[in-house]
Amino acid sequence: MAGPEIITEIKNKIPDFAPLAVLQNYPDEINIKVRAQVFKDTCLALHKILSSPVAALFALDERKESGCFEINSIFVDFKNSRWITVNMDIPQENPGFDSLAKSMYSASLFEREIWEMFGIQPKGHPDLRRLRLHNEVWANENYPLRKDFRKMQSGNLSDYKFGRVEGDGIFEVPVGPVHAGIIGPGHFRFSVAGEPIINLELRMGFAHRGVEKLFEGKLCDDALGLSECVCGDSSFAHSLAFTQAIEKISGVVIPERAAYLRGIFLELERMYNHINDMGGIATDVGFSFPSVFASIIKEAILQLNARLTGNRYLRKVNTIGGVLANIDETKKQVLLDSIKHLKRDFNELVKMLYSSVSFMDRVDTTGVLRRKTAEDLGVVGLTARASGIPADLRKYFSGLYKEAKFKMATQESGDVLARLRVRISEFQESCRLIEEFAARLNKGGKLKTEPELKAGSALGYAEGWRGPVLYWFKIDPAGLIQRCKIVDPSFLNWQGLAYAVLGNIIPDFPLCNKSFDLSYAGNDL
Amino acid sequence: MLNILKNRILKGIVTRHIRPELSKEIEAAGSELRSLIRKKFGRSLHIREIDTGSCGACESEIIAANNPIYDLQRFGINFVASPRHADCLLVTGPVSKNMLIALKKTYAAMPEPKFVITCGDCALDGGSFKGSYYVEGAVKDILPVVLHISGCPPSPLQIILSLNILLQKA
Numbered sequence: 001m002a003g004p005e006i007i008t009e010i011k012n013k014i015p016d017f018a019p020l021a022v023l024q025n026y027p028d029e030i031n032i033k034v035r036a037q038v039f040k041d042t043c044l045a046l047h048k049i050l051s052s053p054v055a056a057l058f059a060l061d062e063r064k065e066s067g068c069f070e071i072n073s074i075f076v077d078f079k080n081s082r083w084i085t086v087n088m089d090i091p092q093e094n095p096g097f098d099s100l101a102k103s104m105y106s107a108s109l110f111e112r113e114i115w116e117m118f119g120i121q122p123k124g125h126p127d128l129r130r131l132r133l134h135n136e137v138w139a140n141e142n143y144p145l146r147k148d149f150r151k152m153q154s155g156n157l158s159d160y161k162f163g164r165v166e167g168d169g170i171f172e173v174p175v176g177p178v179h180a181g182i183i184g185p186g187h188f189r190f191s192v193a194g195e196p197i198i199n200l201e202l203r204m205g206f207a208h209r210g211v212e213k214l215f216e217g218k219l220c221d222d223a224l225g226l227s228e229c230v231c232g233d234s235s236f237a238h239s240l241a242f243t244q245a246i247e248k249i250s251g252v253v254i255p256e257r258a259a260y261l262r263g264i265f266l267e268l269e270r271m272y273n274h275i276n277d278m279g280g281i282a283t284d285v286g287f288s289f290p291s292v293f294a295s296i297i298k299e300a301i302l303q304l305n306a307r308l309t310g311n312r313y314l315r316k317v318n319t320i321g322g323v324l325a326n327i328d329e330t331k332k333q334v335l336l337d338s339i340k341h342l343k344r345d346f347n348e349l350v351k352m353l354y355s356s357v358s359f360m361d362r363v364d365t366t367g368v369l370r371r372k373t374a375e376d377l378g379v380v381g382l383t384a385r386a387s388g389i390p391a392d393l394r395k396y397f398s399g400l401y402k403e404a405k406f407k408m409a410t411q412e413s414g415d416v417l418a419r420l421r422v423r424i425s426e427f428q429e430s431c432r433l434i435e436e437f438a439a440r441l442n443k444g445g446k447l448k449t450e451p452e453l454k455a456g457s458a459l460g461y462a463e464g465w466r467g468p469v470l471y472w473f474k475i476d477p478a479g480l481i482q483r484c485k486i487v488d489p490s491f492l493n494w495q496g497l498a499y500a501v502l503g504n505i506i507p508d509f510p511l512c513n514k515s516f517d518l519s520y521a522g523n524d525l
Numbered sequence: 526m527l528n529i530l531k532n533r534i535l536k537g538i539v540t541r542h543i544r545p546e547l548s549k550e551i552e553a554a555g556s557e558l559r560s561l562i563r564k565k566f567g568r569s570l571h572i573r574e575i576d577t578g579s580c581g582a583c584e585s586e587i588i589a590a591n592n593p594i595y596d597l598q599r600f601g602i603n604f605v606a607s608p609r610h611a612d613c614l615l616v617t618g619p620v621s622k623n624m625l626i627a628l629k630k631t632y633a634a635m636p637e638p639k640f641v642i643t644c645g646d647c648a649l650d651g652g653s654f655k656g657s658y659y660v661e662g663a664v665k666d667i668l669p670v671v672l673h674i675s676g677c678p679p680s681p682l683q684i685i686l687s688l689n690i691l692l693q694k695a
Contacts (some may be wrong), residue, residue, distance in 0.1 A: 137626075177623075184576045185576050185578070206578065207578040209660055230580065520581070521580045521581050
């Protein structure tokens with residue numbers, strides 16, 4: 001039996017633990033199938049053993065095949081570079097399971113999602129309001145991710161109930177979904193006592209487009225373009241996670257050259273977004289010169305992307321089995337020259353920011369997300385690293401990055417300044433990595449292998465600039481996608497923002513918001 | 526004061542040209558845009574942008590059109606914070622069910638005369654998201670649209686060129 005040591009560890013917590021099956025289909029994935037009665041305890045045991053929040057929790061509609069719904073919950077084991085999935089079957093009559101939310105907050109949003117999309121009830125969940133399908137426009141008892149869902153049936157519409165903070169002198173400030181800037185849609189409701197924010201409730205889902213359902217029934221090749229439109233500023237990370245899942249299922253090994261090229265493009269995407277955020281933070285404190293300077297640097301990287309690949313947002317670069325865009329010797333020279341210029345400009349910018357006392361005063365100790373809060377919420381990626389959680393898929397999972405001696409950036413204080421500092425070190429690290437990867441691009445070498453697609457299920461993952469992007473796929477023998485579960489880091493991190501702003505004043509909200517810089521589209525799917 | 530002067534003298538002029546071959550194209554398109562806006566709108570055109578469920582790439586490019594390299598503002602185009610200040614509504618993204626009310630209300634809040642432009646392939650007919658259970662479909666079925674800026678996402682230069690075409694028609 002594969003992966004025995006983790007089973008022993010679970011047995012230490014639950015003495016009579018007996019899994020139905022333990023599978024290790026891939027070196028980095030262990031799948032433990034359990035009975036529904038012990039699902040909750042197994043998840044909580046893994047949560048303790050790995051001290052990992054739940055990375056994904058989602059349902060599958062298998063009623064046609066086995067007459068059941070299936071629930072998967074995925075945990076990450078950084079120490080051994082692998083993912084551990086616990087799954088169980090739920091009978092189709094009155095589907096439900098014991099909620100994990102009260103013991104493990106990170107499961108809370110996922111459970112609400114399962115309830116609204118599949119109608120499987122997490123019993124004992126304290127808050128079952130819908131996340132994306134707004135009650136005002138979507139009738140009850142219409143579950144879009146069930147296989148037999150075709151079109152919304154009529155039913156009751158109702159209003160959304162915001163959480164209320166009541167007391168003397170407390171007032172509410174509603175903002176959105178249409179904001180003042182050029183930005184995605186979302187609704188924020190602040191409860192304020194005098195100046196400080198005492199509660200912030202986020203209502204998202206305005207950009208919900210039903211992405212997961214759109215993937216279903218598509219051929220993998222056709223679906224690749226869709227994955228690039230899930231979250232516009234992480235196009236490459238999304239398509240990378242997508243292709244890696246498919247490649248894992250089919251056992252495709254991509255050529256070495258393609259792996260390095262993917263590394264370069266992933267870092268380029270990180271760079272243009274980090275510089276964009278640094279400019280955004282400067283804008284939000286009214287420091288316009290560096291913000292304009294940052295926008296010039298961003299434009300330079302976007303134009304570099306266009307010169308290298310023909311697309312400013314690195315779309316149509318990834319393909320199943322490799323990459324389509326090549327960096328030949330002339331382009332490599334362009335790339336290395338640009339990196340040299342970018343480094344010079346970037347250092348200027350950092351000097352400009354750090355030497356302004358009023359800027360530093362605004363960002364220091366503003367919007368603090370404590371490590372404990374971040375751990376409880378299951379915050380991931382850049383935000384987690386700024387709060388002192390050493391979590392980065394590049395460090396633990398990728399051989400490429402190990403070879404290049406990747407250095408992870410972490411900060412302890414969890415404030416806007418910490419997130420800015422993480423961005424700064426990651427930008428510099430990205431420059432170094434690109435030079436490193438470019439040096440290893442051997443002459444010639446194939447760009448892609450012709451993949452032979454197989455059926456199966458697997459998890460694909462990539463550390464995008466916000467954090468880990470996960471794609472879980474199930475492909476049927478005809479090569480059609482049966483189920484696609486996407487977890488964008490924004491989904492877990494928005495809650496972090498709601499806690500980070502507490503005690504701050506509303507004028508500092510844009511600053512906190514920008515320092516997280518989360519995606520509306522990636523969250524709403 | 527002395528410090529500032531010292532800095533000025535030591536640093537000299539710090540501005541520099543970025544890809545001059547591109548900027549010629551922008552200048553040509555932009556000056557045409559400026560003269561059209563002068564002729565048809567008196568001085569300037571004010572745009573309110575609304576995202577009805579886009580992936581965020583269109584927003585990124587519209588913001589890029591305002592950076593110093595393109596600098597849409599010098600040709601007479603301003604992006605405003607409120608629909609009440611706007612002549613034009615710029616819609617990006619497929620219209621999700623949740624944004625339908627917000628889109629209609631934003632349009633209703635604009636003073637007459639007003640017009641609507643769509644930006645990006647999703648806004649035309651749903652693009653990649655066409656046929657989804659949560660997408661209402663084309664913006665033109667909901668509001669009167671006078672121009673579509675195509676592309677996924679359209680580059681800043683494409684945005685400027687498309688606006689030229691619009692204003693010539695108007």
